[in-house]
Amino acid sequence: MVLVSSAPSTKAKLCTSIAALTLQCIVATLAAPIALPGCPEACGSIAVPYPFGFRQGCFRTGFNLTCDETRQPPKLLVGDGAEVVDISLTDGTLRIHSKMVSIWLNTRSNQSDGLWSAGLTDEGPLIVSIDHNRFVAMGCNVLASLIASSGDYVSVCSVYCPDRPWVSDTSCSGVGCCQMPIARLGLPSYDLQLGALNWRTGDSLRYGAVFIADQEWLARKAPMLQLNYFDNPYKIVDSTLIPTLVEWSLHVGDDGKLYWGRDGFDLYEHRGSVSVNCFIVADGLYIQKARCNCSKGYEGNPYIANGCQDIDECQRPDIYPCHGTCINVPGTYRCLAKKGITSLPGLITVIAISAGSGILFALLGIAKITNKLKQRRAKKLRQKFFKKNHGLLLQQLISSNKEIAERTRIFSLEELEQATNKFDQNRILGGGAMALSTKASYLINMW
Secondary structure (H helix, E strand, O other): OOOOOOOOOHHHHOOOOOHHHHHHHHHHHOOOOOOOOOOOOEEOOEEOOOOOEOOOOOOOOOOEOEEEOOOOOOEEEEOOOEEEEEEEOOOOEEEEEEEOEEEEEEOOOOEEEEEEEOOOOOOOOEEEOOOOEEEEEEEOOEEEEEEOOOOOEEEEEEEEOOOOHHHHOOOOEOEOEEEEEOOOOOOOEEEEEEEEOOOOOOOOEEEEEEEEEEHHHHHHHHHHHHHHHHHOHHHHHHHOEEEEEEEEOEEOOOOOOEEEOOOOEEEHHHOOOOOEEEEEEEEOOOOEEEEEEEOOOEEEOOOOOOOEEEOOHHHOOOOOOOOOEEEEEOOEEEEEOOOOOOOHHHHHHHHHHHHHHHHHHHHHHHHHHHHHHHHHHHHHHHHHHHHHOOHHHHHHHHHHOHHHHHHOOOOOHHHHHHHOOOOOHHHOOOOOHHHHHHHHHHHHOOO
């Protein structure tokens, strides 16, 4: 598994879905190379990160692979020819294609011995993963045992066939097919011990198959594989490639570039660096095994100098969300809140302006309503005085006599105010009856 930067590049955008070109895109977008300088980073469509390699001087001791370029596309091989389909630096695993081992039992011995191996060397850093694989047996009336080189049993599977089990049961739980975990020891290879189960007189030959398979693949493929096996067992055994997960690690005693640092194991390539973290994965009596990963906030290849590069989290908002201002720092990032009016004086100013505007608009509204009420009140008062002073009678008298109407004019209050300078006492003509007559005229004409 190669960790890839999410930052797009021109080269990445031009890549097609073809496997080889896709790999070139992955390599092109990496912040740092995955192999040593001058060494190829891929075989066909499979990335080959250091400590692995297939050219002299490009791999650590025990991590040599073979790139068969005579095939199209080229195939990456390990050991005696098992195909490598994936290498993960993060998990410390290789995914390889292994084969089934045939089981033949006859009536004379009722047992047989064999060997399961993917061609891995006993001295190498590669072992079968006991956490990711299952031991599987298929066939009828067979007891299959997986045995370590020490003679210890690490898994036993029994397969029973009462009557056409492939029709009624494809759960691989013991009827026609059995799967069991591998206990205790992960090794490059295992011995097989095969015996008859429920042997009956007249049974002359028993045929079956055993293999070690990735449990995730097995969960998806076991039912169909079981059906196909009982339909044509010889063809399935010869043609089926089984995905198997192999673990790898550095041997502390044999690896001259791994040393015991202040806080644990470290690589000489990264002395004093915080970007790499090495840790023990197995601590035995005679050998210690360790692996390295990039520290949190870094990605790349921890087994080469400057191979772990800082992740720019600000360029990956989908993974590292920030709802403010993102600032990348080595190993992590900071997210600053968006700028706004957060100070108390600024907040008080905004509140004061808002409140003042509200009060101003309220006062203007009240003044306008008060003015309208005064006008309505004045109009009603004029109507009241007009009626009280017999204004209606005067209007009827004037309108009924044409001669009086032509000689009589009714002045409005506004006209009288203008003519008398707002009823100035100095503008009153005469006194007595004349004054009363003027006042009467004023009262009559209030309209």
